[in-house]
Amino acid sequence: MITRGSRFYFAAAAVGFFSAVLYGFITGASDQGGVLVVFSDGGVVDSLLGPLTLGWKGWVGEHVGYTTLIAFAGVMAVLGGFTTAARDADAESLAQLQGIDAGELPAAAVPAGLSWWPMLCALGTGVVVVGLAFSNVLMWGGVLIVAAGAFEWTAKAWSERATPDAAANAE
Structure with a gap:
């Protein structure tokens, strides 16, 4: 099961990826004469294939914003994977995966005081x-x-x- 924290990260990764594809499409289309020109001249495939293949096939307009959004999506996907693997740092579910009774777990250490x-x-x-x-x-x-x-x-x-x-x- 995908944990709650992981769902947030995976959703943020999906939003980042689709934002990057949309950003790459719009900025690439503006370099080709505009979105309406791309639709009327049949360049939709190149305009969508570019952002989907990270610029390998087709075109991507403005690279800095596109790369930033793709990097955001990648980081969120990796964080989602980490939180899935760590089960949102829930000690009871990790103990259950390892076959340990949750009552045998040691008490969590509480910080002794404030730190400046x-x-x-x-x-x-x-x-x-x-x-x-x-x-x-x-x-x-x-x-x-x-x-x-x-x-x-x-x-x-x-x-x-x-x-x-x-x-x-x-x-």
């Missing part, structure tokens, strides 16, 4: 973006902020789950 490191990483990312526009020094300062925040965030996440005992992890 993700906000530092977000701030660093903003500094990098501003630095790309204004100053090389500002950009590398943002990279250092992101690196330090990511390292500390990883260390905090690891230390909260180092042992099953929450009191020992808090020390």
Whole structure:
């Protein structure tokens, strides 16, 4: 059975693919004189075959937008496959597939507290973006902020789950 999260990704992939085909058709037809000219001159097959074969046969109009939509469809299809394989990260259904009783599963580890490191990483990312526009020094300062925040965030996440005992992890 396809899980609920996977259905979302597969639907997004289908919408992305059909949007890419429509985009490739319309922009390709506009390069050939317009959609009405393509229909009247008999170029419909080339105009549809191009986007369906990723531009191998026929034509695709504007390549950047078409490639972006095809890449979106591909990424959504891969994510749908991952969530199908992982069963939407549902521990009970994964245990059922492996033949394990769901009552034997260990309790999930709950984070010990809030972490401010993700906000530092977000701030660093903003500094990098501003630095790309204004100053090389500002950009590398943002990279250092992101690196330090990511390292500390990883260390905090690891230390909260180092042992099953929450009191020992808090020390």
